[in-house]
Amino acid sequence: MRLILLxxxxxxxxxxxxLALSRPIWELRCGMTTLGEKLVAKFAATDVACxxxxxxxxxxxxxxxxxxxxxxxLAGDDLLIVHGRLKADQGAMEEHVRPEGPSRVVVDDDGExxxxxxxxxxxxxxxxxSVDALIESALAGLPKVDAQVATWNYTWDLVLANPGQLVEDxxxxxxxGIEGTVEQPNAIRGSAKDVYVAPGALVHPMVVxxxxxxxxxxxxxxxxxxxxxxxxxxxxxxxxxxLGAKCREGNTIGPVCRIGGEVEExxxxxxxxxxxxxxxxxxxxxxxxxLGALTTNSDLKNDYSSVEVTLDGRTPxxxxxxxxxxxxxxxxxxxxxxxxxxxxxxxxxxxxxxxxTPLPKFIPSFAWLVKGVVTKGFGRGKLYETAQAAMGxxxxxxTPAMEAMWDEIHQRTAPERNEAIKxxxxxxxxxxxx
Amino acid sequence: xxxxxxxxVAVTARVxxxxxxxxxxxxxxxTDLGAESVQSVELVAMFEEEFGIEMDEDAALxxxxxxxxxxxxxxxCKEQGVDV
Numbered sequence: 001m002r003l004i005l006l007x008x009x010x011x012x013x014x015x016x017x018x019l020a021l022s023r024p025i026w027e028l029r030c031g032m033t034t035l036g037e038k039l040v041a042k043f044a045a046t047d048v049a050c051x052x053x054x055x056x057x058x059x060x061x062x063x064x065x066x067x068x069x070x071x072x073x074l075a076g077d078d079l080l081i082v083h084g085r086l087k088a089d090q091g092a093m094e095e096h097v098r099p100e101g102p103s104r105v106v107v108d109d110d111g112e113x114x115x116x117x118x119x120x121x122x123x124x125x126x127x128x129x130s131v132d133a134l135i136e137s138a139l140a141g142l143p144k145v146d147a148q149v150a151t152w153n154y155t156w157d158l159v160l161a162n163p164g165q166l167v168e169d170x171x172x173x174x175x176x177g178i179e180g181t182v183e184q185p186n187a188i189r190g191s192a193k194d195v196y197v198a199p200g201a202l203v204h205p206m207v208v209x210x211x212x213x214x215x216x217x218x219x220x221x222x223x224x225x226x227x228x229x230x231x232x233x234x235x236x237x238x239x240x241x242x243l244g245a246k247c248r249e250g251n252t253i254g255p256v257c258r259i260g261g262e263v264e265e266x267x268x269x270x271x272x273x274x275x276x277x278x279x280x281x282x283x284x285x286x287x288x289x290x291l292g293a294l295t296t297n298s299d300l301k302n303d304y305s306s307v308e309v310t311l312d313g314r315t316p317x318x319x320x321x322x323x324x325x326x327x328x329x330x331x332x333x334x335x336x337x338x339x340x341x342x343x344x345x346x347x348x349x350x351x352x353x354x355x356x357t358p359l360p361k362f363i364p365s366f367a368w369l370v371k372g373v374v375t376k377g378f379g380r381g382k383l384y385e386t387a388q389a390a391m392g393x394x395x396x397x398x399t400p401a402m403e404a405m406w407d408e409i410h411q412r413t414a415p416e417r418n419e420a421i422k423x424x425x426x427x428x429x430x431x432x433x434x
Numbered sequence: 435x436x437x438x439x440x441x442x443v444a445v446t447a448r449v450x451x452x453x454x455x456x457x458x459x460x461x462x463x464x465t466d467l468g469a470e471s472v473q474s475v476e477l478v479a480m481f482e483e484e485f486g487i488e489m490d491e492d493a494a495l496x497x498x499x500x501x502x503x504x505x506x507x508x509x510x511c512k513e514q515g516v517d518v
Contacts, residue, residue, distance in 0.1 A: 353472065368475060375475050379491035425483040428476060432448045 001099055002077040003045035005036055005066070006131065007084045009053045010112050014311055015154045018329025018347045018365060019269070019286050021409050024052045024060060025084030028284075029252050029267050030158040031165030032173065032217060032235040038088035041172075043080060043099060049073035051131040055408035058401040074128040081116040081135075087150040089168075096147040105138050106145045113139065114149055154317070155284050156309065156324050159267055163214065163250035166233035170194070170215035180218070182207075194232060198222070214249060237270060254287075256394055264299075266325065271394060283325035286348065288390050290333045297340035298358070299325035307343040310362040313416035319343065329365060331387045347413060349383045349406065364417040366410050371431070373424030374417065380410055438511075438518050439504045445480045446500060449473055459501030467500075481507055487514050 329348030368377020
């Protein structure tokens with residue numbers, strides 16, 4: 001059996017923007033691992049291939065060990081095709097996603113394939129020269145199962161599920177105890193069985209690890225500075241540093257992050273900095289983000305009504321939750337004192353300067369936010385220079401393939417940005433005439 | 435109708451909060467008129483709004499002087515079919 005992870009440029013893809021602009025959906029994190037890692041573990045797959053939007057294939061191929069967009073992987077074995085949005089935990093729907101029985105497809109309400117099991121014997125009657133052709137021929141030639149399988153539908157689903165997923169993932173990892181260094185005096189609340197400090201991790205004196213309400217997992221090479229308080233459930237990824245942070249419950253912090261201030265029920269993907277004070281709650285932050293000192297997001301409206309998020313610059317989507325913070329795309333930087341409204345969307349490669357008041361809730365990718373309005377700023381060339389500098393500080397190269405991918409993202413996100421730029425010009429002009 | 439130069443001077447005066455008669459074609463936006471980086475971005479946006487044009491940000495921001503802006507904007511207006 002070969003597991004084929006699938007993420008095509010279909011209609012609902014923007015539900016995971018800005019994070020999925022630069023990565024396949026299954027690379028998003030929830031709990032201690034990515035959605036893809038959970039799917040691979042669920043199906044105990046040893047042979048995995050994947051299909052991603054073509055514009056990110058070259059960059060992703062460097063980041064993963066799996067073959068990317070290789071049509072030869074669509075033959076020669078039973079195929080288990082799984083969309084990145086499919087939840088690994090299917091609950092009552094489990095029977096519909098078993099890799100066994102007759103070939104079949106499961107689609108969502110819009111006809112998007114979420115799951116397909118294709119026995120090798122059925123492949124000759126399907127088209128296998130591309131993944132799109134295979135999907136189309138499977139839809140036409142295989143039985144469709146009418147089942148509402150469980151899916152991730154928006155990025156905030158991951159944030160809201162994160163605390164519970166952390167608990168499950170900690171249990172599944174099956175590790176506990178101190179294998180790194182915990183300097184004294186220190187305090188562990190709750191059961192020591194609910195704490196894992198990996199080899200190479202270093203916890204300075206005067207740190208509180210509170211596992212009373214959930215487990216705490218500090219991965220290899222993590223460093224926790226004095227006066228940090230970590231409430232479980234929490235996962236801190238390899239080589240991340242907590243700097244006197246008030247790390248409230250439900251956080252996933254990916255690798256190589258620098259985290260200070262107050263963080264609650266948030267996912268920080270990796271390689272991002274929130275070095276200083278300021279509150280981040282119910283947020284999903286991408287890679288290579290820098291949140292300037294005192295950057296703060298609201299995650300609860302004053303009237304306790306459910307939070308709306310605008311993903312396309314036009315239509316607000318009701319999240320159905322009273323707690324949603326910010327979605328912040330890769331390479332975005334905020335200046336000191338930035339205030340983000342409840343349910344804010346900050347695109348990728350955006351540069352935000354503060355106004356002292358809460359900013360617009362939708363800031364498109366590659367925007368330079370000046371005086372509270374979207375401008376062209378100094379253009380994407382300068383943003384690339386900044387990205388190169390930020391990555392260079394962590395000894396990671398900015399490659400021509402990355403630049404090509406971001407050029408494509410720049411083009412794909414142009415309509416909402418251009419509209420915002422026009423609005424911004426009018427607002428600036430009106431402000432000057434007033 | 436005001437000339438391109440008069441309109442460029444008027445926008446520059448508004449954004450940089452100067453009197454129009456303080457602004458000469460040979461003046462550099464940054465070193466002579468004191469434009470900070472954020473104001474340079476604002477100037478580009480306001481020139482676009484004033485003339486109804488779209489400027490390439492890299493090219494626009496490479497313009498150093500008021501006179502250079504007049505020439506650059508005149509060229510862009512011509513390319514984009516905007517009467518000035």
